[in-house]
Amino acid sequence: MGAALPDPPAWDVEAWLNTDGETLTLESLRGKVVVLEGFQMLCPACVSHGIPLLQRIARVFGEDVQVVGLHTVFEHHAGMGRASLEAFLHEYRVAFPVGVDRPGPGDVPRTMEAYRMRGTPSLLLFDRAGKLRAHHFGQLDDLALGAEIGALVSEEAPTRVEGG
Amino acid sequence: MGAALPDPPAWDVEAWLNTDGETLTLESLRGKVVVLEGFQMLCPACVSHGIPLLQRIARVFGEDVQVVGLHTVFEHHAGMGRASLEAFLHEYRVAFPVGVDRPGPGDVPRTMEAYRMRGTPSLLLFDRAGKLRAHHFGQLDDLALGAEIGALVSEEAPTRVEGG
Amino acid sequence: MGAALPDPPAWDVEAWLNTDGETLTLESLRGKVVVLEGFQMLCPACVSHGIPLLQRIARVFGEDVQVVGLHTVFEHHAGMGRASLEAFLHEYRVAFPVGVDRPGPGDVPRTMEAYRMRGTPSLLLFDRAGKLRAHHFGQLDDLALGAEIGALVSEEAPTRVEGG
Amino acid sequence: MGAALPDPPAWDVEAWLNTDGETLTLESLRGKVVVLEGFQMLCPACVSHGIPLLQRIARVFGEDVQVVGLHTVFEHHAGMGRASLEAFLHEYRVAFPVGVDRPGPGDVPRTMEAYRMRGTPSLLLFDRAGKLRAHHFGQLDDLALGAEIGALVSEEAPTRVEGG
Numbered sequence: 001m002g003a004a005l006p007d008p009p010a011w012d013v014e015a016w017l018n019t020d021g022e023t024l025t026l027e028s029l030r031g032k033v034v035v036l037e038g039f040q041m042l043c044p045a046c047v048s049h050g051i052p053l054l055q056r057i058a059r060v061f062g063e064d065v066q067v068v069g070l071h072t073v074f075e076h077h078a079g080m081g082r083a084s085l086e087a088f089l090h091e092y093r094v095a096f097p098v099g100v101d102r103p104g105p106g107d108v109p110r111t112m113e114a115y116r117m118r119g120t121p122s123l124l125l126f127d128r129a130g131k132l133r134a135h136h137f138g139q140l141d142d143l144a145l146g147a148e149i150g151a152l153v154s155e156e157a158p159t160r161v162e163g164g
Numbered sequence: 165m166g167a168a169l170p171d172p173p174a175w176d177v178e179a180w181l182n183t184d185g186e187t188l189t190l191e192s193l194r195g196k197v198v199v200l201e202g203f204q205m206l207c208p209a210c211v212s213h214g215i216p217l218l219q220r221i222a223r224v225f226g227e228d229v230q231v232v233g234l235h236t237v238f239e240h241h242a243g244m245g246r247a248s249l250e251a252f253l254h255e256y257r258v259a260f261p262v263g264v265d266r267p268g269p270g271d272v273p274r275t276m277e278a279y280r281m282r283g284t285p286s287l288l289l290f291d292r293a294g295k296l297r298a299h300h301f302g303q304l305d306d307l308a309l310g311a312e313i314g315a316l317v318s319e320e321a322p323t324r325v326e327g328g
Numbered sequence: 329m330g331a332a333l334p335d336p337p338a339w340d341v342e343a344w345l346n347t348d349g350e351t352l353t354l355e356s357l358r359g360k361v362v363v364l365e366g367f368q369m370l371c372p373a374c375v376s377h378g379i380p381l382l383q384r385i386a387r388v389f390g391e392d393v394q395v396v397g398l399h400t401v402f403e404h405h406a407g408m409g410r411a412s413l414e415a416f417l418h419e420y421r422v423a424f425p426v427g428v429d430r431p432g433p434g435d436v437p438r439t440m441e442a443y444r445m446r447g448t449p450s451l452l453l454f455d456r457a458g459k460l461r462a463h464h465f466g467q468l469d470d471l472a473l474g475a476e477i478g479a480l481v482s483e484e485a486p487t488r489v490e491g492g
Numbered sequence: 493m494g495a496a497l498p499d500p501p502a503w504d505v506e507a508w509l510n511t512d513g514e515t516l517t518l519e520s521l522r523g524k525v526v527v528l529e530g531f532q533m534l535c536p537a538c539v540s541h542g543i544p545l546l547q548r549i550a551r552v553f554g555e556d557v558q559v560v561g562l563h564t565v566f567e568h569h570a571g572m573g574r575a576s577l578e579a580f581l582h583e584y585r586v587a588f589p590v591g592v593d594r595p596g597p598g599d600v601p602r603t604m605e606a607y608r609m610r611g612t613p614s615l616l617l618f619d620r621a622g623k624l625r626a627h628h629f630g631q632l633d634d635l636a637l638g639a640e641i642g643a644l645v646s647e648e649a650p651t652r653v654e655g656g
Contacts, residue, residue: 042576042583047539060307079579084534087571091534143224146310151318153311206412206419211375243415248370251407255370388635471552474638475645482643 008132009114011036011070013099015082017089024068024097026130033065033152034126038072038101038112041080041088043120049139050121051092056142057149058096064153069098072112072120077103125149128157172296173278175200175234177263179246181253188232188261190294197229197316198290202236202265202276205244205252207284213303214285215256220306221313222260228317233262236276236284241267289313292321336460337442339364339398341427343410345417352396352425354458361393361480362454366400366429366440369408369416371448377467378449379420384470385477386424392481397426400440400448405431453477456485500624501606503528503562505591507574509581516560516589518622525557525644526618530564530593530604533572533580535612541631542613543584548634549641550588556645561590564604564612569595617641620649 008026016023026034035057039046051069058067073080082100089098101109115124118137125134125148134148172190180187190198201218203210215233222231237244246264253262265273279288282301289298289312298312336354344351354362363385367374379397386395401408410428417426429437443452446465453462453476462476500518508515518526529546531538543561550559565572574592581590593601607616610629617626617640626640 042579044584056305056307060305061311076575076579076582078575080576083568084571084573084576087534087568090568092536141220141224142306143220143310143313146307147225147314147317149307150311150314154315154318206415208420240411240415240418242411244412247404247406248408248412251370251404254404256372384633384635388633389639469548469552470634471548471638471641474635475553475642477635478639478642479646481639482646 005131005133007130008126009111011099012102012110012114013070014102015100017086017098017100018095019097024099026126029066029126030130031128031157032063033061033128033149034068034124034130035065035149036068036070036124036126038070038115038117038120038122038124040073040075040120041071041085042076045139046121047092050123051094053121053123053140053142053145054096055094060146061149061153065149067096069094069096070101070111071098072101072109072117072122073103074108074112074120077107125152127152127155169295169297171294172290173275175263176266176274176278177234178266179264181250181262181264182259183261188230188263190290193230193290194294195292195321196227197225197292197313198232198288198294199229199313200232200234200288200290202234202279202281202284202286202288204237204239204284205235205249206240209303210285211256214287215258217285217287217304217306217309218260219258224310225313225317229313231260233258233260234265234275235262236265236273236281236286237267238272238276238284241271289316291316291319333459333461335458336454337439339427340430340438340442341398342430343428345414345426345428346423347425352427354454357394357454358458359456359485360391361389361456361477362396362452362458363393363477364396364398364452364454366398366443366445366448366450366452368401368403368448369399369413370404373467374449375420378451379422381449381451381468381470381473382424383422388474389477389481393477395424397422397424398429398439399426400429400437400445400450401431402436402440402448405435453480455480455483497623497625499622500618501603503591504594504602504606505562506594507592509578509590509592510587511589516558516591518618521558521618522622523620523649524555525553525620525641526560526616526622527557527641528560528562528616528618530562530607530609530612530614530616532565532567532612533563533577534568537631538613539584542615543586545613545615545632545634545637546588547586552638553641553645557641559588561586561588562593562603563590564593564601564609564614566600566604566612569599617644619644619647 037050037054039050054067071085101111104110104113123136127133199221201214203214218231235249265275268274268277287300291297365378365382367378382395399413429439432438432441451464455461527549529542531542546559593603596602596605615628619625
């Protein structure tokens with residue numbers, strides 16, 4: 001089903017946290033359903049809903065689903081630098097991988113721009129073949145999101161005939 | 165997938181509310197995913213979680229899923245009679261169908277007994293072919309339950325070769 | 329301060345529950361701050377907010393404050409009879425005294441009528457002298473209500489010169 | 493009642509935000525009940541409970557009570573600097589005055605040290621005479637705290653015989 005979709009933009013990330021130095025890409029996560037959330041550490045809805053949602057997804061779905069945070073700072077840049085982000089992740093017990101979206105020429109960082117996210121939190125669902133299957137902005141309903149993820153999990157993993 | 169499962173027990177219901185006089189059966193709901201919850205109107209966890217959960221499921225999944233309440237009174241029988249149940253459904257704006265489980269020889273009513281429910285709320289998931297696919301007791305996680313329902317919804321409807 | 333206020337109406341109650349047979353009156357509670365809530369067991373806001381509020385008040389204020397529930401049934405009378413109320417109190421672990429407001433000539437019971445309550449939940453505050461000091465309808469803010477109760481608690485108990 | 497208490501330590505603050513340049517002191521707030529909360533912008537309990545509590549207190553009590561935040565950073569200093577704090581206050585719509593506790597020789601800032609706060613959030617209540625009347629650490633019950641504040645509000649303002 002995802003085969004006819006174009007490949008989504010690559011993630012343009014300047015640093016990865018919580019990955020033991022590994023760089024995550026859609027290629028490297030092929031075979032898993034991927035839930036990526038664009039967030040800002042000082043966005044209240046991200047803190048109260050977006051981050052806890054990722055933590056619940058990681059707990060509920062286990063190995064079938066890879067949760068990824070993307071720190072997409074598009075405002076208050078001076079207040080959300082690397083030291084602040086690291087303190088935030090420590091205090092909020094965030095254990096999943098978090099990428100720092102690479103700054104662009106304007107306020108909006110590059111991956112956020114490439115995916116045309118409207119703000120934070122934004123949640124993207126990629127299927128096991130690495131295709132973008134859903135893009136949500138704002139607070140989500142757990143039942144509806146669970147159904148979307150559950151449907152993607154139940155899809156067959158792609159056969160790797162192309163050598164990927 | 166569900167084909168190899170045995171048929172689940174029929175629902176033994178003495179009255180249906182919110183159905184305009186119609187009797188609901190697994191046969192009559194064939195083709196839909198069915199979420200049935202055994203509840204008691206004076207069970208606190210049913211009131212705070214079980215009933216609102218059914219209302220969210222009905223809102224999120226629409227036509228693909230049929231929500232059914234089953235009033236499985238196994239304690240305080242005198243306090244949860246028909247007039248009380250009707251007042252409860254009115255006050256809590258319950259619009260989905262509710263069956264009254266038929267009293268049995270002991271405290272536990274007949275459908276609750278047939279399905280070996282351990283208490284209330286108990287939630288049963290039936291697939292489009294009418295097979296029982298999951299049985300939960302107690303408070304549920306929306307993400308996990310959404311994934312289960314979403315997976316059942318994405319299954320093919322059964323072909324009706326047997327004339328059902 | 330309360331001395332100039334008129335005496336409030338007596339409570340017209342047909343039965344007391346959770347009192348070991350004792351009849352509660354404003355006279356018998358003189359010296360304590362009294363928080364009385366008119367509620368109905370099938371009123372959703374009473375169940376989700378009104379009853380838990382009384383339980384928190386009883387826990388926080390201890391001996392200085394007497395919490396009293398008054399079952400003021402003004403609709404669905406057949407569904408909220410004595411057996412239903414007793415099952416409700418048992419299931420919701422209500423340990424404070426509850427009076428059953430005496431039915432009147434119309435739908436509204438007598439104490440509810442005498443105090444001109446607008447619906448349920450309604451919360452009345454009586455000072456240590458038995459005077460009515462506040463009357464609220466609907467959901468309340470804990471901080472604001474805590475301040476009202478705290479102010480009444482800090483008032484002197486009345487001297488009993490009149491022999492009461 | 494507060495008269496016999498010693499004067500509490502002065503607030504040692506390096507900068508005030510949300511005060512239009514004014515410096516707040518216990519002296520300048522004499523006549524009002526003061527609720528001061530030591531918080532850190534990346535302390536989860538402060539964000540989820542401590543800050544919303546101050547906002548509720550400000551809304552409920554109005555002119556009688558002055559709410560004051562004190563940013564008492566004792567960990568992750570590099571991540572909670574001035575630019576981060578200002579972004580935080582903007583994003584969380586914090587309108588009450590916030591002082592930045594002056595750094596001390598060790599990790600713990602000076603006012604936090606002087607009041608022997610055990611962590612964040614810590615909540616201090618000062619009466620109209622500027623005396624420290626309560627000191628709480630951790631999450632608080634709104635009813636109990638409302639009662640404490642309500643009792644302080646109902647106390648007489650001090651007469652200023654000493655020329656204050």
